[in-house]
Amino acid sequence: MTDKARSTRGYFDRMAKRWDDFGDADALRKRLESLVAMFDIPNGGIVLDVGTGTGILHPWLLDAVGASGRVLAFDFSSCMLEKALMKRSSQNLVCFQADVTAIPLPGQTCDRVVCFAAFPHFYNKSQALQEMTRVTKNGGRILIAHLMSRRQIASHHANPEVAGHRLPSDWEMERLFSEAGLENISIQDKPGLYFAQGIRVSACDF
Numbered sequence: 001m002t003d004k005a006r007s008t009r010g011y012f013d014r015m016a017k018r019w020d021d022f023g024d025a026d027a028l029r030k031r032l033e034s035l036v037a038m039f040d041i042p043n044g045g046i047v048l049d050v051g052t053g054t055g056i057l058h059p060w061l062l063d064a065v066g067a068s069g070r071v072l073a074f075d076f077s078s079c080m081l082e083k084a085l086m087k088r089s090s091q092n093l094v095c096f097q098a099d100v101t102a103i104p105l106p107g108q109t110c111d112r113v114v115c116f117a118a119f120p121h122f123y124n125k126s127q128a129l130q131e132m133t134r135v136t137k138n139g140g141r142i143l144i145a146h147l148m149s150r151r152q153i154a155s156h157h158a159n160p161e162v163a164g165h166r167l168p169s170d171w172e173m174e175r176l177f178s179e180a181g182l183e184n185i186s187i188q189d190k191p192g193l194y195f196a197q198g199i200r201v202s203a204c205d206f
Contacts, residue, residue, distance in 0.1 A: 031147055031192075035116075036060035038195060039143050042069075045111035049073035050100055050132060051118025055084030061114070062092055072110070074098040100128040105135045113142045120153060120165040129180040136200045142182060144173075146194040153194070167194060 036057060041047055041064035049057055052073035061071045073095045075081050081095055098104055101124050113132045122128040132142050146153060150167045168176060170187050173196055177185045182198030 028147075032057065033060055035145055035147065035193075035195075036064060038145075039064070039112055039114060040141075041065060041112050044068040046070050046072065046109060048103075048105070048110040048113045048132075048135060050103075050113060050115040050128075051075055051121070052084055052095065053077075053080045053118070055087055055095070057114065057116055058084070058088060058093060062090055065092065067092070070094065072096075072105070074103070076100070101131055103131045103135050107134050108137045108140075109135045111137055111140045113140070115142070115144045117146050119144045120167050125168065126176055126179065129176050129182075133180040133182060133200055138200055138202065140200050142177075142180075142198050142200070144194075144196040147192060149191050149194055150189050152191065 039047075041061070043064070043066040045065050046069065047061050047065055049055075049061060049071060052058075052075050055073060058071060058073065065071060069092060071090075071093045073084065073093065074097060075084070076097065076099050078097055081097055085095055096104070100122055113136050115132070119125065119128075129142070136142055146167075148156060150169075154166050167173070170189065173187060174185050177196070177198040180198075181200060181202065183201045185198040186196070188195040
């Protein structure tokens, strides 16, 4: 792991205790519910929550997969995972610590791979997307989402420890998705929402 990655992990370890101190929790819940609806998660499917943090999406992901589905969730911050595990337990939820550049899952495991509010922090975005694609089933989707636009995210990351942690431009994101083996790429970027997705349509060997 690089020094930059260690610094980022240390930042999130320190921030975990107050990560869920929301201003308007009810408004946030409504926005998250609407966001997860955009993921079009199949009932009974397997969803991977990349960079799960404190597990903010877990209630809606679990509801979407239903009783026969499963949510797999990981983060590279052990302190974030501890908070996620304290919130809820479910036989349909599996949480583990991992780095997005080396996801400990077999290939073609997941119907959806969701990355919410985490992608700007990945130190090797190309390798991260290749790994996310590797564990996605053929026909499955990779979804990168934020409740902010790219410009809003850049302003939000004012802390020196995450300064420069930004989303790539549209053309760069499209290139990263394409090189990872994804097609049918689409990007929405507007105030209050960033939503990029691509579909794995064939086997990829990285």
